[in-house]
Amino acid sequence: MPAHRPEPALVPRPTKAAFRSGHFTFDRTTTLRVDPGAEPAADLLRTLLAPATGLPLRPSPEGQVVFALDAQLSGLGEEGYGLTVGPHAVLLRAGHPTGLLRGVQTIRQLLPPEALSDRPRRPGRWQVPCAEITDIPRHPWRGAMLDVARHFQPVSFLRRYVDLLALHKLNVLHLHLTDDQGWRMPVAAYPRLTEIGGHRAESMVGPAGSDTYDGIPHGGSYTRAELVDLVAYAQARGVTVMPEIEMPGHVRAALAAYPELGSNPDRQLDVWTRWGVCDTVLAVHRDHVLDFCTTVLGEVMDVFPSPYIHVGGDECPTTEWTRSPAARARAAAEGLPNPEALHGWFLGRIGAFLTAHGRRPTGWAESGGELPDDFTVITWREPAHALRAVRRGHAVVSAHYRATYLDYAQSDDPGEPPAQPGAVVDLRAVHAHDPVADDLRTTASAQVLGAQAQLWTEFVSTPAHVEYLTYPRLCALADRTWTGPTDWSDFLARLGPHTDRLDALGVRHRPSHRSGEEAS
Numbered sequence: 001m002p003a004h005r006p007e008p009a010l011v012p013r014p015t016k017a018a019f020r021s022g023h024f025t026f027d028r029t030t031t032l033r034v035d036p037g038a039e040p041a042a043d044l045l046r047t048l049l050a051p052a053t054g055l056p057l058r059p060s061p062e063g064q065v066v067f068a069l070d071a072q073l074s075g076l077g078e079e080g081y082g083l084t085v086g087p088h089a090v091l092l093r094a095g096h097p098t099g100l101l102r103g104v105q106t107i108r109q110l111l112p113p114e115a116l117s118d119r120p121r122r123p124g125r126w127q128v129p130c131a132e133i134t135d136i137p138r139h140p141w142r143g144a145m146l147d148v149a150r151h152f153q154p155v156s157f158l159r160r161y162v163d164l165l166a167l168h169k170l171n172v173l174h175l176h177l178t179d180d181q182g183w184r185m186p187v188a189a190y191p192r193l194t195e196i197g198g199h200r201a202e203s204m205v206g207p208a209g210s211d212t213y214d215g216i217p218h219g220g221s222y223t224r225a226e227l228v229d230l231v232a233y234a235q236a237r238g239v240t241v242m243p244e245i246e247m248p249g250h251v252r253a254a255l256a257a258y259p260e261l262g263s264n265p266d267r268q269l270d271v272w273t274r275w276g277v278c279d280t281v282l283a284v285h286r287d288h289v290l291d292f293c294t295t296v297l298g299e300v301m302d303v304f305p306s307p308y309i310h311v312g313g314d315e316c317p318t319t320e321w322t323r324s325p326a327a328r329a330r331a332a333a334e335g336l337p338n339p340e341a342l343h344g345w346f347l348g349r350i351g352a353f354l355t356a357h358g359r360r361p362t363g364w365a366e367s368g369g370e371l372p373d374d375f376t377v378i379t380w381r382e383p384a385h386a387l388r389a390v391r392r393g394h395a396v397v398s399a400h401y402r403a404t405y406l407d408y409a410q411s412d413d414p415g416e417p418p419a420q421p422g423a424v425v426d427l428r429a430v431h432a433h434d435p436v437a438d439d440l441r442t443t444a445s446a447q448v449l450g451a452q453a454q455l456w457t458e459f460v461s462t463p464a465h466v467e468y469l470t471y472p473r474l475c476a477l478a479d480r481t482w483t484g485p486t487d488w489s490d491f492l493a494r495l496g497p498h499t500d501r502l503d504a505l506g507v508r509h510r511p512s513h514r515s516g517e518e519a520s
Contacts, residue, residue: 007019008109008110008129008131008497009493009494009495009496009497009498010106010109010110010494010498011109011168011475011478011479011494011495011498012168012169012478012479012481012482012483013479013482013483013486013490013491013494014106014133014134014135014483015080015134015135015136015483016133016134016135017131017132017133017134017135018131018132018133019129019130019131020129020130020131020132021130022086022087022129022130023085023087023127023128023129023130024064024085024086024087024088024089024090024127024128024130025125025126025127026049026053026055026057026065026111026126026127026128027055027126028055028056030055030057030063030064030065031057031058031059031060031062031063031064031065032045032046032057032058032059032060032063032065032066032067033059033060033061033062033063033064033065033066033067034059034063034066034067035066035067035068035069036069037069037097038067038068038069038097038100040097040100040101040236041067041092041097041100041101041103041104042057042059042067043236044101044104044236044237045057045104045107048104048108048116049108049111049115049126051117051118051119051120052114052115052116052117052118052119052120052121053115053121053126054120055126064088064089064090065089065090065092066089066090066091066092067092067100068091068092068093068094069093069094069095069096069097069100070093070094070095071095072095073093073094073095073099074095075095075136076094076095076096076099076134076136077095077096077099077136077137078095078096078098078099078140079096079098079099079102079136079137079140079169079171079238080094080095080099080102080134080135080136080137081093081094081099081100081102081103081106081133081134081135082094082103082133082134082135083103083106083107083131083132083133083135084131084132084133085110085128085129085130085131085132086130087130090107090128092104092107098238101166101237101238102135102137102169102238103135105166105167105168105169106133106135107128108167109167109498109501110128110129110131111126111127111128112124112126112127113500113501113503113504114504115504116167116501116504116505117504117505117506118505118506137169137481137482138481138482138483138484139435139448139449139450139451139481139482140171140449140450141171141172141397141449141450141451141452141481142169142170142171142172142450142451142452142477142478142481142482143170143171143172143173143174143242143397143450143451143452143453144161144165144170144172144173144174144452144453144454144455144470144474144477145174145175145176145244145399145452145453145454145455146158146161146173146174146175146176146455146457146466147176147179147454147455147456147457148175148176148177148184148457149176149177149178149179149181149182149183149184149246149253149457150179150181150182150275150456150457150458150460151218151457151458151460151461152182152184152198152218152219152220152221153457153463153466154220154463155222155226155227155229155230157463157466158173158175158230159230159233160463161173161466162230162233162234162237162239162241163237163505164470164471164474164505164507165237165239165474166237166238166239167501167505168474168475168478169478169482170239170474170477170478170481171238171239171240172239172240172242172452173234173239173240173241173242174242174244174310174452175241175242175243175244176244176246176456177243177244177245178197178244178245178246178250178251178253178254179246179250179252179253180250180251180252180253180271180272180274180278180280181200181203181252181253181271181272181273181275182197182198182199182200182218182219182220182253182271183197183198183221183253183254183257184198184220184221184222185221185222185227185243185245185300185303186221186222186223186224187295187296187299188224188299189295189296189299190257190258190292190295190296192257192258193253193254193257193258193296194221195257196256196257196271197253197254197256197257197271198219198220198221198253199217199218199219199271200217200218200219200253200270200271200272200273201217201270201271201273202214202215202216202217202218202273203216203218203273204273204274204275204458213273218461224303227303227304228303231303231304231305240306240307240308241304241306242304242306242308242309242310242362243300243303243304243306243309243310244310244311244312245296245297245300245309245310245311245312246311246312247282247293247311247312247313247346247350248281248282248284248313248316248343248346248347249277249278249281249282249312249314249315249316249317250277250278250312250315250316251280251281251282252269252271252272252278252280253271253272254282255269255280255282256268256269256270256271258292260288261282261283261288261289261292262280262281262282262283262320263281263283263320263321263323263324263326263327264320275458277315277317279317279319279320280320281316281317281318281320281321282346283320283324283326283327284321284327284342284343284345284346285321285324285326285327285329285330285331285342286326286330290346290349293350294350294353297309297311297350297353297354298357301354301357301359306359307358307359307360308359308360308362308376309354309359309360309361309362310362310363310378311347311350311351311354311361311362311363312363312364313347313363313364313370313371313375314363314364314365314366315364315366316343318339318340318342318343321339321340321342322338322339322340324339327339327342330342331345343370344370344371344372347361347363347371347372347375348372351372351374351375352374355374360374360375360376360395361374361375361376362375362376362377362378363375363376363377363378364377364378364380365377365378365379365380365381365385365389365394366380366381366385367381367385367388368384368385368386368387368388368389368392368394369385369388369389369392371389371394373392373393373394375394376394376395376396376397376449377389377394377395377396377397378396378397378398378399378452379396379397379398379399379400380399380400380401380404380405380454381400381401382400383398383400383437386398386435386437386448387437390447390448393447394447395447395448395449396447396448396449397435397448397449397450397451397452398433398435398448398450398451399451399452399453399454400433401425401454402423402425402429403425403429403430403432403433404425404430404433404451404452404453404454404477405420405425405453405454405455405456406425406430406453406454406455406469406470406473406474407419407420407454407455407456407457407458407459407460407469408420408422408423408424408425409424409425410424410425410426410427410469410473410510411424411426412424417459417465417468417469418459418460419459419469420456420458420459425473427472427473427476428476428488430453430473430474430476430477430480431476431477431479431480431486431488431491432488433451433477433480434480434485435448435450435451435480435481436448450481451477451480451481452477453470453473453474453477455469455470464508467507467508467509468508468509468510469510470509471502471507471509471510472495472498472499472502472509472510473510475495475498476491476495479491479494499511
């Protein structure tokens, strides 16, 4: 009797999947029949499989592998797909081109892990099991935020990061481009933002509250062409790159480049070498500062077609405004109760600017109630803040720090690399995070778009460290946001074989789950 073949371990788990005996074999004679509009998905499959397999997957009207777009499949939504694998043919169907891109990633996971390698593998049998799969995501927003402001990462790594997001059917790369410690996006109207703001003298290396510095200069910025290419690369994989340009706080790097943007134009600041929250902020009461912000955001929108533009908005000390006669006068002229209210007034102006240009302003919500009504809010402090934001009418992305902040250590093992001081965020905590908590199910749960993970890089300087902190925890978030609640033991059972795929891709992930440590 033939040996029993275990059910393929897919991450995230498909909505419905039935596996049967038999398999389809991809070889050099395999051709693709592609409907009009489905060419991007066929191109993606060729691109992803060519390095390891060398298979040409040429187009043919009689192709055994069919990519079909069918507008009548409206029940699959924008990202859902149906995949049928038989011994002699493969049919991938969707109602929208993005759904076909998601199905391509499932085909990759059904192949042997070696097919994911970026190097040629010994010719073998590139087989996928016979199956019937219907797959529809639970949440439309499934993202990961990567902070490249604290520690710059090369664009080649960002492309790799996008590839790994796409493999796990994550669809938003939130790119944190500016902060007190660095400005990474070029702005033609303000070249010193990267010339000066993109470089700092050194970094604090000790724990929070210490004064230990490494003495090592750090810098880097992207070119406009690099960012445009990254956006196109991500779009080809069904990933949206959402830029974040911090304002009105977290702007020390901008003030180092252009002191006139601050409340004290004669003060020369450095790009901040500390971590935490800097008390120097934009002088939002001055019209030229508003002009600066809209000019910067105009260039951002030229590069990033994302419907969402993130402007930070949180952790903004107001001390400089309360001490400024000009700020107090502007607040009074605008009918505001005090200078602190300039925060909401400013974000309202910025939000209106983005909305007028067809974009959706997005910001961090510290309490769920401090952002203007037209903002999409990302809540991170407390789960209850998501409920408060929903009741105010906001669209919400859940990012509770105790479950989605991957800069925290994955365990209390003293051998873990440097991490953000604070509680451990282990694999199980990420897997247990439900964007739609119980208190939202009876209200407007449709306003909760989904969830995303965050990786702040105060203590993370290399791509290898980024990957170690990201995987396998991001696998858990992908499973939760695409599939919804899954049994913990079921997830672990699938994660074990899935790690073989990460290994084939050369992902420098944390290996502890193989020992069963996470099962406790």
